[in-house]
Amino acid sequence: MNETKALVDALKRSLRSRGITYRKLGHSVGLSESSVKRLFAERSFTLARLERICAELDMSVADLVRMASGARPAQPHSLTLEQERTLASDSTLLALFYLLLNGRSVDDSARRLRLSPRTLRALLARLASARLLDLDGRRGVRLHAKPPIAWRADGPVRKLYERQVRAEFLQAKFDGPSEALTFHSAELSPASIRILLRKLERLAADFADLAALDMNLPTREKTSVAVLLACRPWVFSMFSAYRADAA
Numbered sequence: 001m002n003e004t005k006a007l008v009d010a011l012k013r014s015l016r017s018r019g020i021t022y023r024k025l026g027h028s029v030g031l032s033e034s035s036v037k038r039l040f041a042e043r044s045f046t047l048a049r050l051e052r053i054c055a056e057l058d059m060s061v062a063d064l065v066r067m068a069s070g071a072r073p074a075q076p077h078s079l080t081l082e083q084e085r086t087l088a089s090d091s092t093l094l095a096l097f098y099l100l101l102n103g104r105s106v107d108d109s110a111r112r113l114r115l116s117p118r119t120l121r122a123l124l125a126r127l128a129s130a131r132l133l134d135l136d137g138r139r140g141v142r143l144h145a146k147p148p149i150a151w152r153a154d155g156p157v158r159k160l161y162e163r164q165v166r167a168e169f170l171q172a173k174f175d176g177p178s179e180a181l182t183f184h185s186a187e188l189s190p191a192s193i194r195i196l197l198r199k200l201e202r203l204a205a206d207f208a209d210l211a212a213l214d215m216n217l218p219t220r221e222k223t224s225v226a227v228l229l230a231c232r233p234w235v236f237s238m239f240s241a242y243r244a245d246a247a
Contacts, residue, residue, distance in 0.1 A: 003068075008043050010068035010209075014057050017206035028056045059213075067213045077145045079132075081155065086130040088156035096123050097132060101147050102224075103215035106140065147215070148208045169226055178223065185236065193231075200229050 015025065022040070023033040029052050031039075039045055045053070047061075054061050079087075087094045092113060099109040110120045124141065127133050134142045151158050174181035188196065207227055214222060 004043050006068040007064060008040060008045075010064055011053065011057075012040065013206055013209055014059065014064070014067070016202070017210055018057060020057070025053065025056065029053060063213055067209055077148070078150050079145060081152070083130050083132055084152060084155045084157050086126065086132075088160045090123075090126075092119075093123050093126060094157070094161075096120075097127060100127075100133070100141060100143060101145060101149070102211070103217070104219065108219055147211050148204075166228075169228060178225070185234070196231060200231060203227075204229060 015021075021033075022036040025031075026033045026036040029036075029049070039049070050064075051061055054064055087097055092115075095113055096109055096115075099112060100106070104112070106120070106124070109115075110117075115123070124133070124135060127141075128135050132144055134144070136142045172179065204227075
């Protein structure tokens with residue numbers, strides 16, 4: 001993929017992830033919707049125009065270049081079964097791995113988890129022994145994995161923590177400025193279900209892109225955020241008895 005196309009594709013993903021349409025973007029930068037569509041179709045951005053559009057997305061051109069450098073949305077990284085078992089065996093070890101994976105420094109992670117120097121060294125040694133990272137110089141690390149992690153559906157980490165994660169995550173009103181909870185139920189055809197699943201996959205890829213883009217930002221400029229995407233055939237229990245009678 002050439003570099004121009006990669007940049008434009010990354011810009012499109014950024015628009016989608018923020019819910020910004022061509023019409024809304026055009027209004028912000030003083031262009032008609034048709035003019036914005038033509039810019040994207042022809043990839044004919046001037047540097048000044050590109051900088052203005054990035055500013056509307058609260059990002060710099062350099063941020064856009066970093067996002068486009070992989071040419072494709074971030075792909076989930078898989079760990080070996082033994083690596084998952086190692087992480088599942090110790091909640092502190094898993095927490096340390098999570099913080100490092102999301103761009104936290106070793107020192108910052110130790111402060112957050114209140115680890116003594118001795119405990120920190122022991123945990124880092126276990127992660128290195130599991131080939132999850134390499135120890136690099138004075139308390140530096142080089143991770144072998146990168147976010148997002150594709151945990152095994154029947155693996156030890158999900159078996160141990162998934163029920164707890166679901167329960168804790170959903171214990172909120174979801175009415176804060178950075179919160180949202182939307183629930184819809186309808187009867188869909190198999191074709192529509194496939195389309196919906198593809199859209200969820202794209203949203204997950206956009207989330208991974210944003211996480212990769214922000215990974216190296218200072219800790220004070222980030223907030224830990226979780227997104228739960230779910231879809232399955234389902235009937236509310238209140239109606240299941242009526243459906244059974246109708247059958």
